[in-house]
Amino acid sequence: SRSPRLISKSVDDTTSPSQLSAADMLQAEKMLFQRVQADSFAEELKFLKRSQPMPRSSRIAALAPVLDKDGLIRLYSRIKFAPGVDESVLLQDKEVTLYNKQTDWDSFRDIVDDTLKLKVALKSSGDVDNATMQFTNTIQTTCWRLTPQKSEYGMRLKNVPGEIRKRIQEKRRLRRVWHTSRCPSDKTALNKAMFELKTMIKDTEDE
Known part of the structure; x- marks a missing residue:
């Protein structure tokens, strides 16, 4: 801290x-x-x-x-x-950059949205330190995972597992459906997809 x-x-x-x-x-x-x-x-x-x-x-x-x-x-x-x-x-x-023109910003927004904990009690300086650290780590590690370095441009290598990418795409689809319909069942499906994606991201980071 x-x-x-x-x-x-x-x-x-x-x-x-x-x-x-x-x-x-x-x-x-x-x-x-x-x-x-x-x-x-x-x-x-x-x-x-x-x-x-x-x-x-x-x-x-x-x-x-x-x-x-x-x-x-x-x-x-x-x-x-x-x-x-x-x-x-x-x-x-070699130089490691936080982001560049190859950064996958769409996936960055989705992963940060599903990983970052915003409802955190800030009752002490230690709480503020921990929240700052968690925020910084989330931004940095997500950027690095979604940013191929210069030697990787031609190969278009991605550090995010394919299954997580599929879940992100599915979550985007369900979000569009819910924004159009505003149906409770569509909202339930979106919430389920968000929870499953968050769990999968956490499991991947713990490996």
Whole structure:
């Protein structure tokens, strides 16, 4: 929850630099690393979290990757035996953009609409921090999933499973039907489709 506080402090000109503790900076750095790795090495993270051998087909298999206590992929290699030196954090060498002209904005709107929790009690600073984090994570991860990087333009690769895309299309169809008819049964069908889509998205993210 420190990252939202770090952001708010950074944009507030009246905030003293001394209010940004070393712990705040380290936590923000870890979170940025985690988000980049989750996008760049999603499959590798699955194997490391399950303590399973890395497939030889993985581009980082030869680097002896390990998962640290913060869930970051680090390089074990020879640096492990260098006194006072930590294992390197693994980051990809190409630029990763949040969105570009290939971003699927229609699917973005649907997934955010079905994932974001708007009815959240904000009774404390911790509640605000958590809500900010959830909002930021939803926007970022959805954008990354629906934005092919430059090397993927020609192939038109999509990170969203085909079944979820079908459910999104079905939800759009049912929404158009309900907007036209305003029939209670059509509204029920739309609500059911929205619930099933939200459940499927959550199950996919938990895998």
